[in-house]
Amino acid sequence: MKRTICLFSALLLLLLPACGDTSGDPSASPDVQESQPVTQAPAPTPTPGPAFYEPLTGLPSEEDLSGQRPVAIMLNNLKAALPQQGNSQADIIYEVLAEGGITRMLALYQHPGEVGLIGSVRSARQYYWELAQGHDAVYIHAGSSPEFYETKSRLGLFTVDGVNGRYAQAGAGMFWRDRDRIAGHHYAAEHSLLTSGEAIAAMLAKEDNIAHKDGYRYEMSFADDGTPGRGQSAATVTVPFSNYKSGVFRYDAATGLYAVEEYGQPYIDGNDNTQVTVTNLLVLQTTCTVVDDYGRIKVDLSSGSGWFACGGKIVPITWKKGTADQQLHYYGEDGSPLTLGRGKSYVCIIPMNRTVTAE
Numbered sequence: 001m002k003r004t005i006c007l008f009s010a011l012l013l014l015l016l017p018a019c020g021d022t023s024g025d026p027s028a029s030p031d032v033q034e035s036q037p038v039t040q041a042p043a044p045t046p047t048p049g050p051a052f053y054e055p056l057t058g059l060p061s062e063e064d065l066s067g068q069r070p071v072a073i074m075l076n077n078l079k080a081a082l083p084q085q086g087n088s089q090a091d092i093i094y095e096v097l098a099e100g101g102i103t104r105m106l107a108l109y110q111h112p113g114e115v116g117l118i119g120s121v122r123s124a125r126q127y128y129w130e131l132a133q134g135h136d137a138v139y140i141h142a143g144s145s146p147e148f149y150e151t152k153s154r155l156g157l158f159t160v161d162g163v164n165g166r167y168a169q170a171g172a173g174m175f176w177r178d179r180d181r182i183a184g185h186h187y188a189a190e191h192s193l194l195t196s197g198e199a200i201a202a203m204l205a206k207e208d209n210i211a212h213k214d215g216y217r218y219e220m221s222f223a224d225d226g227t228p229g230r231g232q233s234a235a236t237v238t239v240p241f242s243n244y245k246s247g248v249f250r251y252d253a254a255t256g257l258y259a260v261e262e263y264g265q266p267y268i269d270g271n272d273n274t275q276v277t278v279t280n281l282l283v284l285q286t287t288c289t290v291v292d293d294y295g296r297i298k299v300d301l302s303s304g305s306g307w308f309a310c311g312g313k314i315v316p317i318t319w320k321k322g323t324a325d326q327q328l329h330y331y332g333e334d335g336s337p338l339t340l341g342r343g344k345s346y347v348c349i350i351p352m353n354r355t356v357t358a359e
Contacts, residue, residue, distance in 0.1 A: 001106040002021035050051035056110050056135075057279075058222025058342040071112045071200055072132035074141040075105040076122040077245075079263055081191035083182065083270035086118035093276070094131050096349040097288055101242035106131055112204075115197035116271050120187070121162055121175065126147045129159075134327035136216045138204070142175065143194050145296055158209060162193055167203065174199050178281055182270045219327060226280060226341025227311025228332075234314035234358040237307075239268045239348045247348055248279050251312040258309065260346065264331050279343025281309040282330065284319050288351045298347060301328075307356055310341045 050060035056070060068089070073083050077095070087093065088108040090107035098104045106128045109115060123143035129151070132139045142162035144152070152159060162168050162175035170176075177192040204210045237258070240246040248261040260267040266275040284306040289298045303320035308330065317338060318331045328347075330338035350356075 012183060022207075026137050029203060046281070051352075053222070054091070055218045055220075056108060056111055058220070058340065065110055066217065068110070069133055069210055069212055070108050070110045070137045071204075072128075072135065072137035072139050073107050073109070073118055073195070074122050074124060074128060075107050076104055076120040076191055077103050077262075078191065082121050082263075083268050083273075084119070085270045086115045086197070087195070087267075088269035088272075088274045088276045089115045090344070092135075092232075092345045092347065093278075094128070094349065095241070095247065096125075096127065096131075096299060097241055097297055098125065099290075099297060101244035103241050103245050104128070108132075108135060108137060109200075112197045113201035115200075118195055118200075119181065119194035120191045121193045121195060122190075123163070124159070124161075125296070126151060127301055130301055130321075130324040131328075133323060133325045135218065138207075138210070140195065140200070147296075158207075160203060162195070164207055166287070171253055174203055186301050216319065219329065220335060221339045222342045223339045224342060225311065226339055228246075228308060228313050231309075231311065231313030231315040232358065234309045236281075236359050237281060237309050237314060238357045240354045240356075241348070242263040242352050242354075248347070249278075249309065251276075251309075252311060256311060257343070258346070262359075270286045276346075277344070278346040279310060279341040280345040281307075282319075282347045283307040283309075283356050284328075284347065284349045285354070286349060286351050296297070301349075307358075308338060309358070316351075 013287045015143050045261045052061040053059065053067050054061045075087060083242045087105065087107055090110065091110050092108040094106040095103050101307045104122055120139065121142045123145065124139070124141035124143050126148045129139055129148055138160065140160040143164070160174065166172060167174040175193055175195050177189065178194055179187045179189065181187065181192060181194060235251045237249040238246055243264065249258040250261065251258050255277065255278060258281050260278065262274040268275050284304055286304040288302040301321045305316065305318050307314055308317045318332060319328060332338055
């Protein structure tokens with residue numbers, strides 16, 4: 001045993017210089033070497049997304065407006081009544097035939113208080129009200145067809161009427177006439193009725209029905225880029241309503257927007273001469289039937305086919321609305337719900353016998 005211990009001790013002596021030699025760099029010694037921390041690049045701080053989005057456009061919002069009713073205003077579109085005012089600030093514009101080949105616009109605003117003068121305001125039709133109903137909007141008009149007045153009376157509807165009712169009174173401050181409302185123009189009386197964002201905001205502040213009805217939600221999806229994937233080129237889209245009226249939409253790749261024209265001229269806002277531009281163009285084709293000697297029509301809003309243009313491309317779609325209080329839904333060729341680009345929309349509703357062209 002003694003020999004074994006001596007051999008083991010000798011081996012230890014041979015190994016000690018290799019393990020414990022401090023003649024080199026002292027920092028290499030386990031006794032003095034400091035622990036070196038492992039450094040990592042900090043994880044990037046994620047950019048917070050918008051807290052809310054505008055219901056009608058899908059654009060970022062600083063406040064939650066999903067429970068607030070928009071307003072829907074009837075706008076005159078006769079050549080003799082142009083230019084309209086406040087139209088460039090509308091979140092959605094619906095253009096539909098009225099009678100005799102002429103059209104009117106239904107302009108929707110989520111923030112009416114931010115708009116200046118709006119007009120000229122014209123009379124209601126049943127199908128325009130049904131479009132407004134789909135948004136649970138406060139409907140603003142000046143007079144009406146007999147059909148809608150009967151509907152309003154029968155259902156006890158609240159609308160803001162510039163011809164009949166309490167808001168038509170001069171003291172209400174909601175409507176007024178200005179036959180020289182645009183510098184250099186003088187209008188017939190029927191083209192002179194105005195309101196304003198300020199007047200609308202004051203009216204809404206007095207009413208107790210500015211919140212959406214229980215359970216209402218605008219069921220529209222938006223994306224940063226709504227360009228359809230398999231669409232054909234649509235740099236210029238022409239939408240004929242009648243022999244009297246067509247709309248032309250010209251795409252500007254620099255802005256990603258369609259600039260609107262009518263009657264061979266830019267479709268402008270008389271408040272500041274701004275041309276109306278939109279992200280989304282929707283064309284809905286349906287049956288339009290003349291119902292009286294004045295040429296008034298009935299527009300079928302139940303369902304149909306049409307077109308969607310965004311980002312310079314256009315694709316066929318289908319659409320449906322159903323009953324008066326239901327909202328419009330749009331679908332792609334595969335039947336999936338359509339996704340719009342974030343921004344304003346222009347919806348043209350035209351007869352079945354009209355042909356849309358895109359080039």
